[in-house]
Amino acid sequence: MMRALALVCSATLLLGLTACTGELPKLVPLPDGVSLLSDQTRLHRKDREIFVRIHNKSDKALRIEAFTLMSDRIPDVKWTGSEDIPPGTEADLEYDMPKAGCGTGFTPTVRLTYRVGDGERQESDAQADDRYGNISHAMDRDCAETTLEEAAHVEVGDPTIVGKGGDSVLHLPVTMTPTGNRDDVRFGGFGSTVLFNQAEGSPADVDIPLVKDPVRLVMQVTPARCDGHALADDKVGRLFDVKVLGDDVGDNASFYLPLTTPQRVTFFDFYRSHCGLD
Structure with a gap:
């Protein structure tokens, strides 16, 4: 058994990996001037692409090679690649957000694998706060x-279309x-949009229990403004x-009403006809 263990250790060393000491590589502090944040662009509100933004305000270039993002609301996210960040610049490292659980806020820890200039690979833990929510x-x-x-x-x-x-x-x-699986859930209403x-008469601010009988609703909308450019963009x-x-x-929690492509087209057609844009 001891000889087998020695062989395993030798093979590990030959591959240039951590020796069989049972210890992981030590983490080092993030270089001065380097900071992280998490965000999602407006263009990706319909999908799940979010990113970790790395600001490099130091006087040396960074090469990012991997990160692991850890949070109590989603499974760990692992990113690998090669991203060079010159001094005084920033870079966004995108990933698809796994399905999230209920909770409060988002304050992930990111374990970053990187090189400073031509230096050795090193790792640091840093928070990538969801600064804008x-x-x-x-x-x-x-x-x-x-x-x-x-x-x-x-x-x-x-x-x-009525009228x-x-x-x-x-x-x-x-x-x-109602499925009968929960008795604490209520429907709170539909929200407006930029269009x-x-x-x-639309159920926009209600508190309707979802316990026993089917709840039949009719969402009713009109254009928020008549602007052909807003529609096109x-x-x-x-x-x-x-x-x-x-x-x-959480307070004010909501999700997007699922609409099919034909349903979405009808909303656009209605906007044009209501506003006389045909």
Whole structure:
């Protein structure tokens, strides 16, 4: 047994890896002037791409080779690659956010593997705070969506247009059928977007238990403004919040109402016809 262990250790040493001492490489402090933060761009609100931004305000170049991001709200994320960051610049290292659990905030620890200039590879732990709260909001959406899925089946019907021209209103039927698995979850209402406002009569601010009978709702919207450029450049105008209330759901937690491509097209067609942009 001792001889076998020695052979394993010898092979490990030949590969240039850690010797069989049972000790991991020691972590070193992050170089002065280097800092991290986490964020998500507005263009990626519909998907799960987020990033760690590394600011290099030191006087030496950095080469990032890997990182492991650790948080109590998502499984560990591992990134590998090669990213050079000259002095006085920054770089964004993107990754897809795993499904997040319920919780509060997002304060991950990032174990960074890097080189300073032509130096040896080294590792440091640093926090990559969600400075602007964008990722925390995305995680709260995961929490809200999972919570509502546990409490009810959501079915979105076909949108219809009621009225004509500037007096028209788009109606979208939504049915929530309780599963019986939870008795603490309530529907809190639909949110407006940069393109559409919730119209009078729409369930925008409610507190409806999802316990027994199906809840049949009609979301009603009108354009928030008539602007052809806003419509042409839109990225998030059809992301309607579904507010969820529950014991383990954060304040103002919501997720985006799932819409099919034909449903989304109908919203755009309605905008054009209501505003006379055809």
